[in-house]
Amino acid sequence: MTIDELFAQAGVDGRRLRRAVALLADGRWWSLADLVRETATSRRTIEALLRELPLEHRGERVRIPADQAKHYNTGTESNISDPVSHLMDIYGDTVARIGELIAKAPRGRHTLDHVAATADTVVRRALLLGERFWLPGARVLCVGDHDLTSLAVRMIHPEAEVAVADIDERILEYLDAQELGVRTFWADLRLGLPPSARGWADLAITDPPYTPEGVGLFVARAAEGLRDRDQGRILLAYGASERTPMLALKVQSALSDLNLLTEAIFPDFNRYHGAEAIGSAADLYVLRPTTKTWPSVASRVDKLATAIYTQGPQSVESARAKEDLPGLAGIEAFAPGLLVGDWPRDLLPKLPRVRLSTWLAKPYAADPDRVAIAVPPGLEAALPRVLLAS
Template sequence: MDLEPIDAVAAVVSGYGIAGRRLREIIARLTESPTTLDDLVRDLAVPRRTVEALLRAAGPDLDTGGETLVLQDSVRQRYGERFALATLHDVPEVPGMAELVAGAPAADRALDHVSATADTARRRAQWLAGTYDLAGARLVCIGDHDLTSLAVRRACPDVEITVVDVDERLLAYIDGQGAGIACYHADLRFGLPPVVAGSGDLVFTDPPYTPEGVQLFLGRGAQALRDRGNGRLVMAYGFSPLTPALGLKVQRAVLDLDLVIEAMLPAFNRYHGAQAVGSASDLYVCRPTPQTWQVLDRRLDRLAGSANIYTHGEQSLEGTAARGPARILGGGPLQADELTVDLAADPGPWLARVLLALNVPAVTLLVPNNHPDLRDAASQAALRALVGAKYDLRLRRSTPAPDRATVEATLRTQEPPDAAGWLLTHAHGKVGNVLREALMRADPALSRSEAQARASALAGPGRAEARLIDLPRHAIAGLTGA
């Protein structure tokens, strides 16, 4: 059955994904006053073939008298409502960003965090909402210290948002705002959470400003796209005008992924700090090409697990390579009877994540003596509480050297394991499925459907399909505690 013209137009617009906004601009022009094909192409900067496809779809709804085009009076209101034309040029409000930014965790220099201003977060959200059709789409933030996710949520409540970050404090802060943003933990050197891969229409990232960091974050962002034809990667990056060679290296790293730089907005982002680059960075819009998907995995394999990507500290290009946990955190469960893992370069999250990832009966882990999970009694208690249903821990500070500590983990042998133990020993499984099985083992009277319903409620919105190991630490603690 033939579509009504308005439905055919909607199909054309939908086919352009988040880039359909330009087509809505064409429709708006056709509702306002007579125009010509040449004017539509030139004024709205849309290829002639695209404009012609939209006009063919509108067909009989167009008044084509003379040499001009306009939608007939009888259908203008329907088009206006269908394509939300009345709000097309509205600039969304983004209230409260100063308070949100002020309350966020302090910047972590070891992770190259330099905080963007609250006004930058607001302008990012307004630009994204004014450039792309975000309603019903998914934005993935690859790293989000600047709280771009919360700004976009306030600008466009209908967009789905995912944040992936290595900073547990940040994930807890964003999650605590109750904004319905899906938060996942990942050290991007070891991979992207499977639940995030192929899920997004638009990616935003403000990566470490090294060629390796930019390529890694953009590469993971490309892996997060589900719309390979219309998806966009938006990146903040800046270099000093005194060092244009560094800017060239980074731009070559972008092109090495076969991404096309579609646009660049100079000095769009401003920061508290980063004075070496003028406390500013540009906003790049990158778009995948068909060749991107041919080279992406090879480029990321070259970086994954061994590339130090930051400009400062032990994780910098001059620091100790991050090889220790690569096999453990970058793959599936590792089988062994006994294992020693060198986590000397652990920036903080690796220790707990390795204990979650392994089901080895006896594990010895070497970590910095000042490791966040060992530095005081409260931190040690929190680590034991997190993994205690799975591993008994012996923590030995200043061993085998003054700057090192040893963590000895012994797998608990409780049979059958309680629900929390079952969950922790299946950290690579989907949370909803593992929780269901854990609940049924703990309470044989539960039916499968009852256990599934309870598991979904415990996991929370959107988390049932994720792996436990990819959840933020506070969410894992909440599940095991429950």
């Protein structure tokens, strides 16, 4: 396939390819990862483009030779995805500081779909909050914060209160150690928000696992964290490859199921170190709850699944059938007085049952001698709290 055929195949979405070609022709050396992130285009698409271009190489970096560059420089700069770019020069020191904090932060866990956002992205998120909303006296809840967005918000908007709910104890400890006044809560969102974080915030921001299940759950918990049900907003980072529009549609359907109004989408606003399958980029959604959101949220969290990630034991693909739970043969001999968690319906049908989230959130009314608790794969971090609740 020739370069012209690639452009023709891309149709109206060919601007991203022309942008990549212009970068390769500007004299700089480019790595594949840098091209993916700069153009917000999937790795597969960029690889297909590189195969059709005349390139010179310096190690793993490439560019179009200077004597041919004039034939390819298409000049396709665009800034529609970045409404705060005019402020970035003012906050260069903040970007540098956030970059240092990200470099020293605990390494991401692939089983939690951790991919670090760039320091530039984290600062732009904080700036957008201040440009779009009135932050003095406002409360901002980060629903998961491996990216350290909370620290940027506190640095740029110290007049706002900021809290983080996250499953990763290492991240919470790291945030506390910066002494910027960020409140931290441990939370496995599949089990619920901590009571003190419910109805606390005016704004919530989340960068969840990019599955329909993950986005739906994190956004539902973000909604539960809002105290201002009329004017509150949820900011969501979500990205999909230009090759997989059906996946994006499923995610948007999950948002529609929550009866959320999409006020704005800033395309490719978020950039990442990694996630090249989706162009190392994600859109930023501004979502507004409606009166129908709250019953929809309650319905969703009542039916939520524990498999919400893209990889590891908690991934959607590796979710096991309920009948595959280990140890079922020994439950009757154990003779529990109560079943906690997600057990098969035909197992000891006369025994009382309670959800794991309920068991962790408040004391059980009765006092059974023996309790059988089903802890799904990937919920190992909740085990100390399960024991305390028991």
